[in-house]
Amino acid sequence: MTSHPKPHGTELLIKAQENMPLGVADSYRYWGQEDTVFVKSVKGCTLTDCDGQDFIDFRLAYGPIILGYRDNRIDQEVVKCILEQGTISGFSSELDSQVIDLVKAMCPHIEKMRFANSGTEAVMASVRTARGFTGRNKIVVVEGGFHGLYDEMMWKSDVDNWNTASQAAPQVIPFGGGIPVSTREHLEIVPLNDFAVIDEVFKRCGEDIAAIVIEPIMGNCGSICATQEYMQKLRDVCDEKGALLIMDEVKTGFRVAKGGVSELYGIKADLTTYAKAIGNGYPVAAFGGRKDVMDKISFDQDGVTHGGTYTANLIGLTAAKATLTILKDTDALATINKVGGEIREVLSKVFTHFSIEHKFSGPDSMFGIHFGKEVPQNYRDWKKTDSQLYVRFALNLIENGIMLEPDSREPWFICESHKDVDLQWLEEVAKKSMGDAIAQTEAEK
Ligand SMILES: Cc1ncc(COP(=O)(O)O)c(C=O)c1O
Incomplete structure (x- = not known):
């Protein structure tokens, strides 16, 4: 508990608890009755x-x-957009391509993109696109990685309760209630930088692996990094077995380098997700990559469906345009x-x-x-x-x-x-x- 008196904070929390579970809008914001x-x-x-x-x-x-x-360079553009253009129309605008051209200028492996409103949505859409493209079901994820709050990604290795002397893998558990057991069916969870486990998983079910989803620099696990050799191994195994490599750059994109992790490692993902730094705090996200994979998003009978009311809204895209321009040019x-x-x-x-x-x-x-x-x-x-x-x-x-x-x-x-x-x-x-x-x-x- 902090020794700084927080009378107003305590009052607001008590009031908020009449209105919201835990008194917060996101459960992770609850730091206890004294310290929220x-x-x-x-x-x-x-x-x-x-x-x-x-x-x-x-x-x-x-x-x-x-x-x-509250960077003026971004906020002024957003305010101007609201006053002069609007926030949303349910149609396209020239901003769509302007933002994607900026991304492409910094991330040359991106050939086509689509937008989303959050990292979770970008990951969901890229996983669906990978499944649609490959016609396969399974997704390989890494222990300690985080890919958003949707059911399938809400399974974790329980390292908190794992005994470090144990040779056995930590138990895999859901994030909490409400996660159907069926959402675990197509998930394979592997420890980072372990070549043998990757080989074992691909040997056991490689025919059905649609994608590996990885944060190569684990922004949700103390920035622990994949080795260069491990990333190359993943790239090679995906190429060999017909699976896709999805880099989740929600935290690292436009932060660790202009071209993100992909630039640092010199390894191209088939699909990459972006959010966070792309808009300096405005809600905007994106996913993209290989043209042939992205073009699976179509009205064909087996085409992948993607969209949403607020997708590519003008506020998010204006912020992204202004932020990316600064990151690119300064x-x-x-x-x-x-x-x-x-x-x-x-x-x-x-x-x-x-x-x-x-x-x-x-x-x-x-x-x-x-x-x-x-x-x-x-x-x-x-x-x-x-x-x-x-x-x-x-x-x-x-x-x-x-x-x-x-x-x-x-x-x-x-x-x-x-x-x-x-x-x-x-x-x-x-x-x-x-x-x-x-x-x-x-x-x-
Ligand atoms: C790597 C990664 N992927 C996905 C997400 C989910 O993003 P959002 O909270 O915007 O839904 C996060 C959130 O922290 C993240 O760090």
Whole structure:
């Protein structure tokens, strides 16, 4: 519980609990009766809660903010669009192709695209397209990956309750109630960077595998990365067995590089999903890739159906056009990488000061922190890190004015506005927060 009094926040939560389950619009926003955050305003990389406490925000709404909150360059275009063009018509506009041309300029493997409103929708549509194209059912996903809140993707390896000494794979469980067992039927869950398991799965049911869906840099698992060899293995096995490779770049797209993970690894997916950074916080998403695969979306009898009332709405696409133009034409991502590197250095200095073994994973724009000797190679390795210490450290950072998710599976997100963060202040806050975390751990022994 934070020692900053939060009378207004508590009042708002109690009122909200009369109206919504848990009192929040998304279950992950519920941080308990004392610590659930109600926000008054955001600007740049600063978040101000409803009781007036300011935070430098490294959570950035789970990643979409790439330039900064309320960036005038984006917001002015959106306001102009609303006032002069409208928000939605249920018809096409020239913005559709303008945005796709910008994506293609940065991501040359994208030949055709379609839009969606959220990462979940983009993943659902790309999986359906892959099934339609291949005529197969099964989808291979990676332990610790997250692909949105729809039934089939709401199965997870229960690493939280897995014994690290066990040779057996963690149990696969649903995210909770309401997920039909039948939605598990076509899902194969494999540990990252394990060649033998991929071979085994393709040997057992390769004829029916439509696609592998992977976040090569796991934005939902501490930015643990696929190795170059593993990504090449997936590319090769898909080519050999007639399956498609889907890269879920909802978190990494237009963040880790202009061309996303695909550019970093030099590996082309057949389909890629984008959301988050594509619109700097406006609700817009997309999926696309090989022309022949995307053209399966058609009115043919076996063609794939895709669309939706709000698909390619003018607000989302205007934000995407303005954001992508900046990312393409300026050195915003270079700035983000530089600042992210500096922030990592500051944190590393603090951990070293306290003799804490630590490793970073992932790129500077979206890095994970792991307290342990080795960089985790998969979700099971993550369980071997000292995530308890991380939670304590993170909660103390929040107490001291740095916002982040208190779970080391969520990376630190950097945006262009972080270039103005006072690194000396950051170092002092990190030092105090870690000192307190160590003292709390000692006191519990
Ligand atoms: C890799 C990945 N895919 C899909 C999603 C789902 O996106 P959304 O929350 O926009 O539906 C997320 C959300 O965090 C994600 O990180």
